[in-house]
Amino acid sequence: MAEQERDEDKPICEVLQVLGAKWSFVVIAELQKGPKRFNRLQRDVAIVGTQSLTDTLRHLEQSGIVRREVYPTVPVTVEYSLTDKGLDFQATLAEMEKWALRWRKPDGERFAGEDAPGSKAADAG
Structure with missing residues (x-):
């Protein structure tokens, strides 16, 4: 093994x-x-x-x-x-920023939960 x-x-x-x-x-x-x-x-x-x-x-x-x-x-x-x-980290940081923007709550506070874009709850609705 x-x-x-x-x-x-x-x-x-x-x-x-x-x-x-x-x-x-x-x-x-x-x-x-x-x-x-x-x-x-x-x-x-x-x-x-x-x-x-x-x-x-x-x-x-x-x-x-x-x-x-x-x-x-x-x-x-x-x-x-x-x-x-x-x-060399620039592209990675840009992707992290995109991810953060995607999952941010509409009011700009913290990250969204299950109802965020791409979540099962959002996809089911």
């Missing part, structure tokens, strides 16, 4: 280890618009606290998704952008 694949070795688990942090998708989506300095990025993702943004950027940089470029100016300028690996 073949040995079962350990959970942490499954591709989806690897993805979640890299992108599963709470604000990763928000930061990646914002950086898809182009490189940004920290303060600009912080303004553009105001929902994310300063420390959380710092931690998320650090994690994404260590994972090879985000590039951190330091410019020798006074004061020092730091700019964040997506690497090729991060840019």
Whole structure:
């Protein structure tokens, strides 16, 4: 009998280890618009606290998704952008956004339940 694949070795688990942090998708989506300095990025993702943004950027940089470029100016300028690996995620993120829009309740709150498009209850009605 073949040995079962350990959970942490499954591709989806690897993805979640890299992108599963709470604000990763928000930061990646914002950086898809182009490189940004920290303060600009912080303004553009105001929902994310300063420390959380710092931690998320650090994690994404260590994972090879985000590039951190330091410019020798006074004061020092730091700019964040997506690497090729991060840019490669654009199509997937776009599909996730489509999915979220499809399953959002009409009032825009949370996700819809059984009566949402494509559900058995909706198809039966």
